[in-house]
Amino acid sequence: MTVMEQRGAYRPSPPPAWQPRTDPAPLLPDAEPYRVLGTEAAAKADPELLRRLYAQLVLGRRYNTQATALTKQGRLAVYPSSTGQEACEVAAALALEERDWLFPSYRDTLAVVARGVDPVEALTLLRGDWHTGYDPYEHRVAPLSTPLATQLPHAVGLAHAARLKGDDVVALAMIGDGGTSEGDFHEALNFAAVWQAPVVFLVQNNGFAISVPLAKQTAAPSLAHKAVGYGMPGRLVDGNDAAAVHEVLADAVRQARAGGGPTLIEAVTYRIDAHTNADDATRYRGDAEVEAWREHDPIQLLERELTGRGLLDEDGVRAAREDAEAMAARLRERMNQDAPLDPMDLFAHVYAEPTPQLREQRAQLVAELQAESEEGTAR
Amino acid sequence: MTTVALKPATMAQALTRALRDAMAADPTVHVMGEDVGPLGGVFRITDGLAKEFGEDRCTDTPLAEAGILGTAVGMAMYGLRPVVEMQFDAFAYPAFEQLASHVAKMRNRTRGKMPLPITIRIPYGGGIGGVEHHSDSSEAYYMATPGLHVVTPATVADAYGLLRAAIDSDDPVVFLEPKRLYWSKDTWNPDDPQTVEPVGRAVVRRTGRSATLITYGPSVPVCLEAAEAARAEGWELEVVDLRSLVPFDDETVCASVRRTGRAVVVHESGGFGGPGGEIAARVTERCFHHLEAPVLRVAGFDLPYPPPMLERHHLPGVDRILDAVARLQWEAGS
Ligand SMILES: Cc1ncc(C[n+]2csc(CCOP(=O)(O)OP(=O)(O)O)c2C)c(N)n1
Numbered sequence: 001m002t003v004m005e006q007r008g009a010y011r012p013s014p015p016p017a018w019q020p021r022t023d024p025a026p027l028l029p030d031a032e033p034y035r036v037l038g039t040e041a042a043a044k045a046d047p048e049l050l051r052r053l054y055a056q057l058v059l060g061r062r063y064n065t066q067a068t069a070l071t072k073q074g075r076l077a078v079y080p081s082s083t084g085q086e087a088c089e090v091a092a093a094l095a096l097e098e099r100d101w102l103f104p105s106y107r108d109t110l111a112v113v114a115r116g117v118d119p120v121e122a123l124t125l126l127r128g129d130w131h132t133g134y135d136p137y138e139h140r141v142a143p144l145s146t147p148l149a150t151q152l153p154h155a156v157g158l159a160h161a162a163r164l165k166g167d168d169v170v171a172l173a174m175i176g177d178g179g180t181s182e183g184d185f186h187e188a189l190n191f192a193a194v195w196q197a198p199v200v201f202l203v204q205n206n207g208f209a210i211s212v213p214l215a216k217q218t219a220a221p222s223l224a225h226k227a228v229g230y231g232m233p234g235r236l237v238d239g240n241d242a243a244a245v246h247e248v249l250a251d252a253v254r255q256a257r258a259g260g261g262p263t264l265i266e267a268v269t270y271r272i273d274a275h276t277n278a279d280d281a282t283r284y285r286g287d288a289e290v291e292a293w294r295e296h297d298p299i300q301l302l303e304r305e306l307t308g309r310g311l312l313d314e315d316g317v318r319a320a321r322e323d324a325e326a327m328a329a330r331l332r333e334r335m336n337q338d339a340p341l342d343p344m345d346l347f348a349h350v351y352a353e354p355t356p357q358l359r360e361q362r363a364q365l366v367a368e369l370q371a372e373s374e375e376g377t378a379r
Numbered sequence: 380m381t382t383v384a385l386k387p388a389t390m391a392q393a394l395t396r397a398l399r400d401a402m403a404a405d406p407t408v409h410v411m412g413e414d415v416g417p418l419g420g421v422f423r424i425t426d427g428l429a430k431e432f433g434e435d436r437c438t439d440t441p442l443a444e445a446g447i448l449g450t451a452v453g454m455a456m457y458g459l460r461p462v463v464e465m466q467f468d469a470f471a472y473p474a475f476e477q478l479a480s481h482v483a484k485m486r487n488r489t490r491g492k493m494p495l496p497i498t499i500r501i502p503y504g505g506g507i508g509g510v511e512h513h514s515d516s517s518e519a520y521y522m523a524t525p526g527l528h529v530v531t532p533a534t535v536a537d538a539y540g541l542l543r544a545a546i547d548s549d550d551p552v553v554f555l556e557p558k559r560l561y562w563s564k565d566t567w568n569p570d571d572p573q574t575v576e577p578v579g580r581a582v583v584r585r586t587g588r589s590a591t592l593i594t595y596g597p598s599v600p601v602c603l604e605a606a607e608a609a610r611a612e613g614w615e616l617e618v619v620d621l622r623s624l625v626p627f628d629d630e631t632v633c634a635s636v637r638r639t640g641r642a643v644v645v646h647e648s649g650g651f652g653g654p655g656g657e658i659a660a661r662v663t664e665r666c667f668h669h670l671e672a673p674v675l676r677v678a679g680f681d682l683p684y685p686p687p688m689l690e691r692h693h694l695p696g697v698d699r700i701l702d703a704v705a706r707l708q709w710e711a712g713s
Contacts (some may be wrong), residue, residue: 070513071486074463080705130490131487131489131490132489132490132492135492136489136492136493137492143485143488143489145475147480147481150449150476150477150481152449153446153449153450153452154447154449154452154481155453156449156450157449157451157452157454157455157457157582158445158452158454158456158457160453160467161453161458161459164435164459171453183473184446184449184476187443188445188446188449189444189445190443194441198514212386223552265584327480331384348490348491349486349487349489349490349491350486350526351486351550352486352494352548352549355627356626356627356629357578357625357627
């Protein structure tokens with residue numbers, strides 16, 4: 001007999017029954033990224049949709065090369081190219097209805113343009129004239145977000161507010177792999193799941209956060225796995241397969257709209273260009289890796305599928321390229337014009353009513369400009 | 380004319396009443412934060428709101444300040460007017476990224492297309508015997524962030540009027556609640572029609588000709604007490620309650636200093652890099668020829684907020700204020 005038993009005082013009581021809240025199995029992502037192109041599933045894809053995706057991919061690629069060229073001419077302050085990731089950009093925009101909202105990060109100009117935003121206005125931030133060139137309400141596109149992950153809680157709040165008002169609006173928030181390490185990413189996912197907000201989170205895992213590879217970013221089996229801990233489904237998809245990305249996104253959007261809550265989607269892709277035009281990617285990755293990914297090019301994957309099934313011929317390919325060239329020429333021409341900027345705009349939109357302090361400072365600038373122009377005429 | 384008997388009310392009651400009236404007047408006003416629902420907040424400022432308006436409009440959020448303010452941004456984008464409660468001053472820091480990068484800038488970034496009418500209520504300051512992280516005065520951070528309004532009431536009536544004004548404002552307002560004044564009472568009749576003044580005006584709380592005490596929030600009653608005590612020395616002190624740190628009411632402040640020729644800025648937060656430096660500089664720039672002495676500051680020491688048993692040595696009290704006023708009299712030789 002132990003001392004405890006002798007005294008008869010201590011009876012360990014069993015802990016209260018613990019039940020897991022949900023069965024995590026349906027929330028877990030598949031082991032392999034979901035694919036459509038080159039598989040049986042492709043036969044079920046809508047040919048019209050595939051053609052639209054193709055045209056947008058070709059346009060997107062050309063937009064990327066044109067914008068990068070404009071940085072060399074000093075017409076853009078910086079451009080983070082999404083070459084190699086066009087399928088994610090295009091599918092994201094096409095999966096949304098008009099009334100839905102897009103919350104892009106700085107790399108997502110293509111998704112912004114695919115929503116209908118003027119291609120030049122979509123570049124205002126990167127051009128360096130004003131921060132956001134477009135009216136966010138016109139196409140329901142939030143400003144491009146530079147601080148990583150911070151636009152995700154906005155998407156949750158907006159979707160939540162829409163649902164409170166009885167509108168069946170879905171918000172799609174885009175983020176990179178590095179951004180998933182930020183606190184705002186976790187807080188946004190948690191809020192979305194607790195509120196069952198109609199939000200879809202799309203992580204474009206392009207392998208790197210500037211120079212830092214995914215392995216140094218996270219120890220998770222996949223980024224899609226992160227969903228399970230919050231109580232939402234995680235989905236893994238081949239980010240270079242436009243048909244697959246579109247299908248997975250459209251499913252998640254449908255589910256969110258129907259009141260089924262948020263989804264986290266990880267699209268596995270690759271950044272073919274450097275982080276931005278200012279980055280030297282040879283410092284942190286080898287050519288062989290880049291070449292392997294070039295072989296898995298989103299445009300070629302879709303082109304092969306379409307031509308193989310007789311949905312696209314040489315003329316179709318040529319027409320898509322010509323459209324893209326025309327777009328690039330228009331973009332070049334418009335970007336080569338200097339944007340007329342009014343210095344008074346500096347003070348126009350800080351507060352609804354300028355503070356007395358800003359009114360004084362505005363008057364100071366007016367006087368400075370006046371003096372400048374008088375000097376100019378005197379000379 | 381009917382006279383309504385004035386009943387004593389606390390600042391906390393006035394704040395609750397302001398929230399309730401704002402929610403009743405405008406269905407887009409939503410209150411959110413940690414424990415603001417059935418509990419009514421740790422200071423009970425949101426008492427009864429969840430019951431009256433439902434938990435969709437007075438929402439207990441997950442425990443995540445960046446998430447609270449970040450989701451409020453999205454809600455404001457969709458046409459709501461979120462009123463966010465941060466539980467304590469030092470727990471608002473995780474939300475600072477959202478505050479500085481988005482809340483303060485969204486109107487500007489979108490060239491006026493996307494204003495964010497968010498009110499961020501933050502109980503601030505010391506004097507309640509709180510342990511670490513429960514007594515910070517962080518107003519200098521907010522003041523240094525263009526795009527935010529920063530207001531702080533010192534009276535029961537202002538608590539009501541300024542909070543209503545903050546919620547009505549189309550710009551984000553950091554609404555700093557002097558937590559040690561929550562239980563201060565005043566004869567304020569909640570049944571009277573209340574005035575809602577635009578944000579940005581200071582008031583003279585007490586007139587005098589010897590010197591001006593420029594102050595706000597929790598230091599206002601201390602300055603009034605000091606002014607009363609100063610009469611024994613033959614000094615008549617004017618007390619200006621700023622009420623709004625951004626925008627700053629240069630006009631009222633400078634009119635007072637020009638009358639008195641002497642000024643002391645009084646606040647709890649540290650002096651170095653604190654609001655007093657900005658205020659003293661503004662007053663000096665505008666009133667130099669009227670000044671009989673340099674503008675002095677009486678502030679908290681430049682240290683992390685001390686433990687409760689030592690806080691009385693840190694907080695600017697009547698003696699320290701009178702000491703400064705005495706130093707202002709150097710030219711007169713007293
Ligand atoms: C909060 C914050 N920290 C740091 C940066 C600087 N920064 C810009 S892009 C970037 C890497 C982001 O990588 P990832 O999320 O994978 O997106 P990708 O660039 O690959 O699209 C960093 C560190 C930033 N923009 N925001």
